[in-house]
Amino acid sequence: MQVPANILSLKKRVVAEIGDDLARHAPESSCLLLDSTGPSFTRQYIVLNAIGMDRLARFGEIHAFSGSVYALFGFMAFATGRNKVSIESLCHEEAETVFRNQHHVGRFSGLRSIGKLMTGRPAFGSVDPLIASLEYMFGDFVDQPFSSFGSNIHVYLAQSKNAPLLVLSNNARCSPELEALRALPVKHIIAMAANVPIVYGGSRAGTPYFDPVYTSHYVPTLKQITATERHTLISTPWRSGEKDNRRYLNCYPSGNARWLMLKDFARLVSGQRNVSWSRDIYTAFKVAA
Secondary structure (H helix, E strand, C coil): CCCCHHHHHHHHHHHHHHHHHHHHCCHHHEEEEECCCCCCCCHHHHHHHHHCHHHHHHCCEEEECCHHHHHHHHHHHHHCCCCCCCHHHHCCHHHHHHHHHHHCCCCCHHHHHHHHHHCCCCCCCCCHHHHHHHHHHHHHHHHCEHHHCCCCEEEEEECCCCCCCEEEECCCCCCHHHHHHHHCEHHHHHHHHCCCHHHHCCCECCECCECHHHCCCHHHHHHHHCCCCCEEEEEECCCCEEECCEEEEECCCCCCHHHHHHHHHHHHHHCCCCCHHHHHHHHHHHCCC
């Protein structure tokens, strides 16, 4: 697969910054925060593979939002050989067509989705496309209950726009109302975390929680996570550099992140071909730094 120069530069920079950060701060005494990245959550695969499965498991805390929850569990599947479809196969046009067909049924589905957005309705009626993509790529790995994963993982969900965020974890910090979700297959947790209201419909029967980025408590929660003395490595599209106990790792290539997100969003909703997701996965696992 042909990888553009800006994505190769992104990987080189990410590997170097993570190497420097982990040389100075042991994972056991650090926190990893995987911020929302918009539709291109696959950029987080580059970050996560640079960290590696062993060091990821050793982090004192991992906090994940939105599509980065998809990337977190997807990485664990890839890193342990539990992916159902090979990375090479994901780079073929057939796999990209499968993903599009999971979101779009019929020749004019893209136009219908755009029409829905223009009239204030979600582009797709449910999180079924997300679950279908998880099952296609990861098979029985995503059938495992959330309770089978590490106690350092914290997944954030929202139940309403103005209520405090809820956290799902296998430790004492789990919100009481989410404890029952530990028994659910992790694919349903991932789908709710990435349930963007204008795309997949938000909270509804059978899907009581949605992406917390679209609430008034998202930014305050990010600040709360980083307001401790623990060193925090933050993978985000928005910032770079260090401040106090925080290191911001920009997980996007050079350019305007909002514009790149908008292009990926437009391709998703309109049913247009998009190779950036499979290219990110290929770059993360198959391209040398």
